[in-house]
Amino acid sequence: MTVSAPLVSARGISKSFGGVEVLRNVDLDLMPGEVHALLGENGAGKSTFAKILAGVHRPTRGTISLAGKPVEIPSPIAAQRLGITLIHQEPISFPDLSVAENLVIGQVGAKPLGRVRWAELAKEARRLMGLLNVPIDVTVPMRGLSIADQQMVEIARALASDSRLIIMDEPTAALTPKEVETLFKIVRRLRDEGRTIIFISHRLEEVRAICDRVTIFRDGDKIETATTASLTDADIIRRMIGRPVADYLHRGVSHVGEIALSVRNLTLPGRFENISFDIRKGEIVGLGGLVGAGRTDVARAIFGVAPAVSGTIEIDGKKVTIHEPTDAIGLGIALVSEDRAIAGIFRSLSVETNITAAVPKRIAPRGIIRRAVEKALAKQAVDKLSIRLATVRQPIGELSGGNQQKAILARWLLAEPEILILDEPTRGIDIGVKAEFYDMIGELAAGGRAILLISSELPELLALSDRILVMSEGRLTADIARAEASQEAIMHAAVPRSGRTAGEGAAA
Amino acid sequence: MSAISRLFRAREAGILVMLVLFVAVVSLIQPRFFSTETLRIVLLAVPLILVAAMGQMMVLVARHVDLSIGSILGFSAIAAGMIFRDHPEWPLYIGFAVGVLSGAALGFVNGLVVTLFKLPSIIVTLGTLSLYRGLLFILSGSKQIDPNDIPEPLIRMAQTSPIDIPWIVIIAFGVAFATWLFLTHSQIGRQIYAIGSNPTAAPLRGIRVMPVTILVFTLSGALAGLAGLIYAARFGYVNPGITGVGFEFTVIAAVVIGGVSINGGVGSVLGTVLGVLLLGSVQVALPILGVSGFWQNAIYGGIILIALVIDRTVRQGGLRGLLARGGA
């Protein structure tokens, strides 16, 4: 195929977390001077693979060679030494250090007691940020930068290093098209310098724009590597999800009833402003936008985790005040949160305990836990949602991502909510489970529940929602009816209008 | 320079204002407080705290805490004192070396245990606080180092020097200057801030968290050891049951007053120096104001709590942010 030898050859890479295998026997060759896309649904194992190359995780099995020589990458430092840089999916930063310092801290080659040359540092930082067209003051601390700006700093950092292999894990998720454009220019230049770039993205048009070859992952397996031109979008999607999209992305029109949840002028300064919308019984309302647009903050405000400072919430036409999640639950609201590992599961506790966590009154009517009742409730939920596990006494951390998510959904279904907020419910879960999830969401709506679905996956939003709201920089920018909804319409509304400047845009 | 000084200017200005206000108020109540004599007393009182505070500050910046410095101070003072007593013919610097190095060794053990087993430093150093104190009793055979065993030149260091400022004051401010150089102008210094600012990100960025953290604890131990010598010089004796007991709390109080955040990543030498001076002034002012010495600990405790609340308020963007509900 190519005459030159590969820069990186990965052979038989496998990785397990807590006994669950998330990457299996992956072989991959990366050529010098190519931009190589990794594609796959959320949870397919792209980030895990990237982290293995960058020394963050060590593979359970498998070998990696770099320029023909087998190498061990036991740590990020080792990766840096080998000339591998990873731009993390979630930007990492040191909030108390200045932007300029964030660009260079930890770089190999710096002598431990060597002087920090503040003036040169700032100059170089300004140059890099200038290349990326980001007008931020490099001497201010990172704290308070928007996600997009943080992402730009990460990218600038990769530019500053002299790496042979640069891995960009969903660098564009929070960026505007214009910023993406700038990024692409830089990626092309890096490629022309002979460096190898791994580009992870969900947006096929971006992949087509800059990637020479693509590798598709599905549920931890590598499905195929091919030149970008040789595959149509439909080919790619079919390989990503294993069956035609139409198979699971459809949903009948449901019967829509009274207004269940009505939100007016909800404001939390710095996060979101003047958010107003209604959700009716039986309706699925999608909420789209770029990462960092404030969608999660709105969900957290309604659920009482971080309440808004002004605005009103009405449920079934009655005004309510929600100070903390307990209040929300009492009013029949449930939130399946975005960050399952931190805000969802109790990792080391049993599945049973996890499932019954939100219904203390049902398992302990008089304060004393009734084991039999608890077990029965958990077992029922396991059967109903077909959660795959060995025993309900097993720690939930030993389940796969998809089954963990089902257990969390089961927890909320036990609470019999009227209003269900789902924040990226299919992030990091296996394909099979995903299809089941779509069915369940449809069924829940059909059962008369009001559902707010936050998702960054446009096809998912389009297929499931009766109506789609879009947020950008903390404001609602569109309310699109099902008939008019399209990827373009959503993206158009999601792009920030104001143009980003330093310090502004704390809508994380 | 610019970035760093700007970062901390606000906090330091606040502490300076507090210091000036305190001196002004006390001087109004008791005019004889405002004198060069008071300044001399304060300057003599602070070296002990200042030297150890430099170490503790680095530890806090790295998002750890070292409760064992009082015991390390005692241990080093005893170790050095025993050299002075048993080998009066040896030159003074041998005693100094023993004091500083024994402190460094004990600090190294703290750092090693904390990083190797990934344990909270507060519990580990609570353990070593007791462990080192026990060791120093064993080492000394529970015997005090008496005033006549402390060499004359050492005692003089607490009184004068060629330029008429006592040596211990010069040493203490020299240590502070060196710490400033190290923290703001060396790569490792910046890495200490990075580790405290975001400990999970640090290794991803290629920072060697373990050796840097161990270094920080070692330095803290070494400086506590140096403080042990200052103690011997100033008080002229070392007692295994008294020397350094409760010292860690004084130092932590000084450091948090100085605007060093217990959440790591924030803190400056200048702020810490001001914090130490403020604490030293309080110490000196109490008897002048006729307040019983029994109040001292209660005041330290109160000051620590107030400093914590202020730090929290600053971080949360004002009182409203602080009291606003919200998770994570």
Place this chain on the structure above:
Amino acid sequence: MNSPDMNTIKSPVSAAPTPRVIVREAAAPRPRWQVWLIRPEVVTLVLLVVASIVATRLSPFFADLGFILESSTYYIEFAIVALVLTIVIISGEIDLSPAAQMALSACLFGTAFKAGAPIPVAMGVSLLSGLVMGAFNGVLVTVLRLPSIIVTIGTLILYRGLAQVLAGDKSISGFPGWFVGIDYRMVGIVPVPVLVFIAASILLGLFLGITIYGRQIYQIGTSEIAAIHAGIRVRRIKMGLFIASGLTSSIAGLMVASRLGSVRYDLATGGELTMVLIVMLGGTYIFGGRGSILGTFLAAWLLVIIATGMTVANIAINAQLTVMGLLLIVSIIATNAIYARSQR
């Protein structure tokens, strides 16, 4: 639940599974014996048995249960507070101020008594102060959201400092005979303080083990953010725990006052180490979410035997500090290692 065999895994309803797929659905469960062995209380129990055997070999005193019970009265007040501290640590917080709270509440008791208050009133004052001190810690931690580890160091200094302000460096004594000497009151061969400890262990063990609050405390300690999202009233529960810690400390302070017949500001000095040591020896996880009252109960007796053993062996109290410090560090390392293993 007999074997970790793959076949015991429920077969998925939808796609027909191949064994390869199942590995990714859920890990195989651990065998029962392993689940048992990796409970740190088991280690505490083994150590306790070993220590008892060694001690009886070394000195015939230890064969006498009465002797052990009697010696235990020096540690039992700390052990009682350690029970509550166990729960605080399981919830993911820590309280380093109980020893100082014991001192301040005891000094308040002494001062009130000296000022002419009848003993029951003085005791009331002392208990009230425990409540207030605990609530103060609780407010700093739950309302101002400061880390308990450093807050309680601040309050430790503050409370002990206030005790010093109150009592100076003199001891207060002269309590009536009926109040003094609680450790000499026996029920059978069991001194009253030991009985209190046993009763408190049972009550708190049940509280933690079978009530919904106990369950929620484990959940909070495992992941506070997840607990908030599950609608658990995290702040209220933590507030309650800090108040309980304050109240228990004042009770313990009164017990010390009764045992010694006098109070001074330095009562229970260094007690924070002993209490944390007992909790850690009992296998409670320093980062929260795991641990048990049973472990702490066993650890208290382990400590009694070790400490008494050292005294019988004529090791100076001061040198015993070495052993205590070392034990604390070794016990957290061991507990951590055990939990890390169970986490795989």
